[in-house]
Amino acid sequence: MHERRLGTWLFALGILLFPLIVHSNYLLSILIMIGFYSLVCNGLTMLMGYAGQISLGHAAFYGIGAYTTAYLSATHGWSPWLSIIAGAVISAFIAFIVGIPTFKLKGHYLALATLGFGVIVYTCFKEFTSITGGMNGFFGIPSIKLFAWEFSNDARFYYLIWTVVLLSLLFSQNIIHSRVGRALRSIEGSEAASDAVGIDIMRYKLQVFVYSAICASIAGSLYAHYVTFINPQAFDAMLSIYFLIMVITGGASSIWGAVIGSSVFVLLSELLKEVVPLVFSNAGGEFEIVFFGVLLVVMLIYMPNGLTAAWKKITGKWRTSTTLSPAAKGGGGR
């Protein structure tokens, strides 16, 4: 058994045992949120950390997954499993179509294009009211059933989301340690050199972009079935940037960065929501963004490889084979 597999199995065991030890619906709901974000960040980490491409528009795929499954399962009575798959297929298709011209762009232009894509999709959620319900939101999304077993309470949903997260992490690990993973890392290192040794850069970038879109879409679909109510504001440009914060905090050069970054983000925002109003009584709205802004700037200036890299450095397990340049370096720079 590989060492990396051992870590995964230990992690899976921890996930399995947690609800048996801790009986708190609040903590479970937090872990479920971490699960959704981990799934998105898993794909995004592959895109940013391994292929070195930046995306400021992943909330769009999260939203497409959520709205597709909501529309098909609530309005047309499809089985949620089928509608989740339909959402993933649609997201993959859109990612493919959008990806072809987008990944010809580099650096700044890539960041702007993905941001623009995100805003367009958000506006569509807001305006196509006959399908999405517009700003009033979409109500009555059914919960997921497996035969007679309904994922209606937090404990059941917890196992569902984390099973999906673990599967996607295993899948990503397999990709990373395969020929595809090596190709992606070489693209991150130098596009020109990869091209010269015969790697089809465009194809690999597109594949990893489609994969990250599918991850985000499934996460969004599961989110929709969990909360049963969605509205466009849950999928705006801010969310895309939150995903970016999670990936960068966790560190984009390790697949575990996705889980760590999501955990730090969710726990920190819960903590801030509790603590800050005690100190500043007038704090309202999304005041916590000031802390995330500071976190982002400090991380990028002082710890550009993220927490996982910092941890590896501390424990001395930093091996040259895993050394990757900063994730956010993506897109070729200036």
Next chain:
Amino acid sequence: MEVFSQFIQLFFSGLTIGSIYALIAIGFVVTYNVTGVLNFAQGEFAMLGALTAISLSGAGLPLWAAISLAIAIVVLIGALFEKTAIYPARHSSGATLIIITIGVSFVFRGLAIFIWGTQPKSLRPFTANDPITIFQAVLLPQNLWAIAISLVGVFSMGYFFNKTYIGKAVSACVVNKFAARLMGIHPEKMSLIAISISAGLGALAGIVIAPISGASYNMGMMLGMKAFVAAVIGGLTNAPAAVVGAFLLGILESFAEGFWSAGLKDAISFALLLMMLFVKPNGLFAKATGKRV
């Protein structure tokens, strides 16, 4: 006649919003040219300028003093931003710097919530705001102020970069940083100047729009992103072209809103952004102007 007056009306509101985009877009282009940073916090300077001016004017200062002081404060904030966030990371890649500016924009927005809360505020118009009727279209003097101030801003920037010593030094860094350094110009100092000026322009834009559409902590993001679109239409490195791009975008949005759908105008602007990036990433006027400065 009905359609004609509506046309004039929409055209003027397009010019108004375009002039706001233009001021912010010049800031982008100047910052990008000198530092290589695509500053996502640029729109936040508009928010900071508008809200600061509203507070100062509310504290009893005459309007002109409140406006000047607000711009001065935002220029200082811009300088502080350069020193604390851009300068330490100046050797990072472009994408890292973009994300840093996103982080800073979060900080500005969050601080604004702590200082001004989440409720929108408004600034009183610069002069008596009795509507003027031209060709049956109703215009507010504040719209004319916005257009006039923006044009003055654009031309004084042109004068600054082409005629003054410091402006020429900044331009020299744009053309060739290495050669500029050999001539005794400090690119680091120029980066500070460029970002401070951009902050001031952003603040001016926010203050001008505040009497028309109000000001709130989250106004900066959309203004900033629209100014991006304008800058990209102009090719990202060409300030006069960015100004033209800003007016084109303002008018396009205004007509889209008037004749089609207010909600979809953002989608139209960003669809234009994607089209520009995919088809003519060097800007609409790349061939016409030849050299991109």
